[in-house]
Amino acid sequence: GQQLNQSPQSMFIQEGEDVSMNCTSSSIFNTWLWYKQDPGEGPVLLIALYKAGELTSNGRLTAQFGITRKDSFLNISASIPSDVGIYFCAGPQDVYGGATNKLIFGTGTLLAVQP
Amino acid sequence: DAGVTQSPTHLIKTRGQQVTLRCSPKSGHDTVSWYQQALGQGPQFIFQYYEEEERQRGNFPDRFSGHQFPNYSSELNVNALLLGDSALYLCASSLSPRGVWQYFGPGTRLTVL
Secondary structure (H helix, E strand, C coil): CCCEEEECCEEEEECCCCEEEEEEECCCCCCEEEEEECCCCCCEEEEEECCCCCEEEECCEEEEECCCCCEEEEEECCCCHHHCEEEEEEEECCECCECCCCEEECCCEEEEEEC | CCCCEEECCEEEECCCCCEEEEEECCCCCCEEEEEEECCCCCCEEEEEEECCEEEEECCCCCCEEEEECCCCCEEEEECCCCHHHCEEEEEEEECCCCCCCCEECCCEEEEEC
16 A cells, blocks of 8 residues: 655654654655644645645745655755654545545654744 | 644553444545554554445555544544554545545544553
């Protein structure tokens, strides 16, 4: 079945540093989503990507839909303490007959930011 | 505009018991999906409800069942609880069954002893 692998598993950085993380799949996804989850909370949608090669920004966050449609990247510039959390990539599972919103989630990247 | 709400926040049960979790979708949303998130893992899809019917299902046993009401709110029921059912249960709502923009609630933390 479709699986999403994220790297790195965790990152410990200083405030102000830039962050890069990625998500890879063995199969094609037609949509990529990036979520952030704070401790004890549900995931919050950050960015959605719909087209191969697409580059989309949301404030200090920039995400890219890989050309092969098997990967996606998330960058955070000038990190701040509130960026702390777990970042998940996700994509709708491919099913015969078309679109679905059954999401497959990645393994997550834990980000820790030291002030 | 209220987002997705879930109740209760926390729940402790013992093996073999049954549990019911509740979810109210974001205003204007008619589709509710349920996810299970074990500690240290990403959420896993349980099932989706639309028009009061289960539309899609993940790899979860029949012990997991649900319901959707005419006002679009939903319940997740788990029977014969196992220790492995301990997890954060997340509800997500969307504008339609094919809407990939899903908004998640804060979750219900279920502990099975």
